[in-house]
Amino acid sequence: MATIQPVVIFFILGVLAGVLKSDLKIPEALYKSLSIFLLIAIGFKGGVSMAKYEITEVLPIALSMVVLAALVPLTAYPILKKLGKFSQADSGAIAAHYGSVSAVTFAVGIAFLDGIKETSEGYMVLIMALMEIPALVTGTVLARRGAGGETQWGKLMHEILTGTSIFLMVGGVIVGYYAGIVKLVSPLDKMFMDLFMGVLALFLLEMGLLASARLSAIRAKGPFLLGFGILFPLTAGFFGAFLGAIFQLSLGGTMMLAVLYASCSYIAAPAAMRIAVPEADPAVSIGASLGVTFPFNIFIGVPIYFEMAKFFKAMF
Amino acid sequence: MATIQPVVIFFILGVLAGVLKSDLKIPEALYKSLSIFLLIAIGFKGGVSMAKYEITEVLPIALSMVVLAALVPLTAYPILKKLGKFSQADSGAIAAHYGSVSAVTFAVGIAFLDGIKETSEGYMVLIMALMEIPALVTGTVLARRGAGGETQWGKLMHEILTGTSIFLMVGGVIVGYYAGIVKLVSPLDKMFMDLFMGVLALFLLEMGLLASARLSAIRAKGPFLLGFGILFPLTAGFFGAFLGAIFQLSLGGTMMLAVLYASCSYIAAPAAMRIAVPEADPAVSIGASLGVTFPFNIFIGVPIYFEMAKFFKAMF
Amino acid sequence: MATIQPVVIFFILGVLAGVLKSDLKIPEALYKSLSIFLLIAIGFKGGVSMAKYEITEVLPIALSMVVLAALVPLTAYPILKKLGKFSQADSGAIAAHYGSVSAVTFAVGIAFLDGIKETSEGYMVLIMALMEIPALVTGTVLARRGAGGETQWGKLMHEILTGTSIFLMVGGVIVGYYAGIVKLVSPLDKMFMDLFMGVLALFLLEMGLLASARLSAIRAKGPFLLGFGILFPLTAGFFGAFLGAIFQLSLGGTMMLAVLYASCSYIAAPAAMRIAVPEADPAVSIGASLGVTFPFNIFIGVPIYFEMAKFFKAMF
């Protein structure tokens, strides 16, 4: 199996700093700056490589993959409700988190492909941005079916569409696409491509610190969420790899679709669910997605999704 | 006409984020860090290329261009007072803003030249730094002629000379010049040259956010300031290009002189005017310079100043 | 003698900004971010080059150099107590500062070697990290011999071992070493190696600002501390160069050992001494180490230690 990327070791260092009660602290402004950088860089990289495709050609494929992403929360919900014995609100909210995606897991997947000199379709980043919508909307509908009080749909859609994550990724795609077309990628890439891995390293350090502080929140439902947080992304990733192969994506693209289906959100989704399903407990969903699924994905999941992609690509 | 640089699209993204009420926020510490970087980088780049000239040779030319820059506020003042019907204090303060320069517009000009593989004289950055002095002093004199209360000249000169902008640019020039002389530019350029465009991108994103928040401030005098904010820099730029050609600057240098004369300040000048002309309303001058002239210059002005430079270079 | 590195001029700029009362301010978050970067980068660089050695081979040498480092505070203490007439607590605390090391001085040493195309053993960074322990423990013992109140040894050791400095440097070594072994240094080096000098530049700017604010604190004992702050590191550096040559280090490594022995701490040591010797006055030790010894070392000391290294390498 593929070697572990050096960059993910920074996550372990962060966890360790938390566990050892080191006085290491990442300034909040740095954390935010790094995430602004990463979102733009992910979009920019995708946009540059999209400039090589005919957009109209890929749009239908991309859209179908986005729509099919609604299956993820629809599957997660009954499991959480029946097996996990979570309330309707919590089940819907957690389902929304797992239907949604994690830009950092995506970045680790890209880094993994870079390491083995593979690439993926540039428009995967657009799929990532769009997938938020069906995931968060489906999760909200599930959480609030028959519930009293009115859902703040307008506020929710505004939050999703203009939230920092989607806004910066789509913005990055636009600039990257334009730069690719007019052949002026060059001086911008020194920042947004060359430094990508280094910035990811610092970001993972902070993720580790945050994860170690969040794990305690899921203690009550610990065993169930540990199982769910590992088995569910594996299943979702399997489904994603299958879809990718069916849609004739490249090997790298097939793996990245698996990563998208398998990854879950801990930044955009919590903000959206706070508005749409305020009665859900955010500590549980963040604890599961950041404390269990995120580390599982970046260390073990990503190489497995690559094997799944190889398997399905050989099949179809 | 030349293609628009990808980097300036980040300004549009920032404006859009403001208009759409996105929750995107650039941490204040990031904004300040980026501006520290840009000022040093602009100076460093200029200093490195100055190391190739004989300083004593260029000094007289540079100084005359600085002194002539006092004509800009002297021209702006009566227009603002008579046509714009601004108070004496406001007219002087706005004139000082337009006589002064914008390091970010300068940076966009440099980026434009990079894109078309042109260069400019390194000492343009020193001219930029020095131009603040006649502009701000002239503006202050105009604003306070015959006014009661004493002008805090000492405090004003201290603010101008040791303010962050001039200090860091001149500091960057010194280090760049020295590094050029001792042939040790190399590891520092990885930061201050290679990343210049990427940092400018993030800075323009924030400029867009700030500009969209500032436009409302000029509503009362909107039509006049819109006209002034576009026509005045065009005229000043025309004059700058003319001067540059007369002084036998290179094509790129001629354009950059036009950019310097055309650009106006929204960082150093407001701080100086607050001390020297506290009775002027800063919202108006910042609104006009950041909300109107800055975007005009980076999108439309810079390519026009390039054409002007070509025109005058062909003439003399 | 070797040319002064351009990067250290940023320190002078910082001092100047302080002396001229410029309004230049480095945001606290930037300062912290830069120091996180530098510590990781120093470790990473060392780790990458350690991957070329057999660890077990160098361990005994490294450990003896660490143990011998306890001699530095043991020598400093009586000088400070007898000649400097400092209290027992202050003498011990200052001795701990001078026995401890400065990662930034180390970085300037590395930059100096880079400039003349020399290298040093990668494990020097591990020695640097480990040297904190004997220095701070010895200083504490000296400060508290026979003193009332119990020493918080547990808290002190926790502070030393999990403090940001050691944690990030050792973490950087681990990642760098692993990246070297699996041959995946490449995308991370774009950040942690290429930008090293540029980040050091910004950091030195802030160091200059801080140093200019700190010098006033040592006024009372000024003459003594000026002499001590220059002569003591020269002696310690001499001893370090001698040891390095004896241990058969490379020329660069011999110089770096001199730098380690000569440099003194102003970040880790103050934090540790606040816990271990709260009755000592931190203003004095920081003033001496940051205001006197640090600038002396980066401008004059480093080239001298290189000459010392040449001298001893020629001898043995």
Place this chain on the structure above:
Amino acid sequence: MNATITLKRLEIVIDEEKLEELINILNDVGVRGYTFIKQAGGLGSRGTRRPDDIFFEQTNAMFILACEEKQAERLVTALRPRLKEFGGMCLISDCEWVIGPAASY
């Protein structure tokens, strides 16, 4: 303590998001001085709010203002209907304004 003026001291805590709205109300009532601090944390009927929570940026703003009793009454009258929606708290106490700086109350 002579040379002081007796005023009312109001202390208002609201969501930082509502800061501009509160400032508008203060301006409408004609308040001539106030001080505010952002990034405050707290506990209230809607749970805890922590300025250091990176996932949920929920912070409070705290306003302190000194004004004449009449003004305070006007302000409370204008504010009260909004307080239910704003949440937070509004405290009133007595204080003495030391005469000296411009009378911005």
Place this chain on the structure above:
Amino acid sequence: MNATITLKRLEIVIDEEKLEELINILNDVGVRGYTFIKQAGGLGSRGTRRPDDIFFEQTNAMFILACEEKQAERLVTALRPRLKEFGGMCLISDCEWVIGPAASY
């Protein structure tokens, strides 16, 4: 000023490091509302503390809370034994809570 409730106002300053401990005490006593501000500087028996000192990050946290007199007494009783160790200060004064927002006192 009608439509107000008389409460006690407590103002507590402690080391920012002790923030969680103090919050635990407040929770144990059953306090229903408080506001805190971090990064405060100050002077006290243990010398000065400056939030802008880059070498020693020593800052205070300031708590403000309004509660009923009984609750205040319970809190002071629970807090007092820890105050010696905490350092800082704890002030009590009177205030009027303007009825309107949820009664989180």
Place this chain on the structure above:
Amino acid sequence: MNATITLKRLEIVIDEEKLEELINILNDVGVRGYTFIKQAGGLGSRGTRRPDDIFFEQTNAMFILACEEKQAERLVTALRPRLKEFGGMCLISDCEWVIGPAASY
């Protein structure tokens, strides 16, 4: 509430730039404790001051201090001549210091 000492509570708001000057005055008078918070915004006779205005960094500092009445009088006497130049405000009220921490008042 027993085991408390009656003190004066001063609340001073000034330009953050004047922070060191005010601290010097407090030291000269011999004040033994104070707490301050920086980055405060506000409105006063010289217009609004906003900590988030990137073009004009105009912020206030807020000081809170508890001291004995005599000390408060000394302080006000020393402060008053400077208040006109400082601007801002200085409020005085009553408070009870809960005995427990070192008596830094």
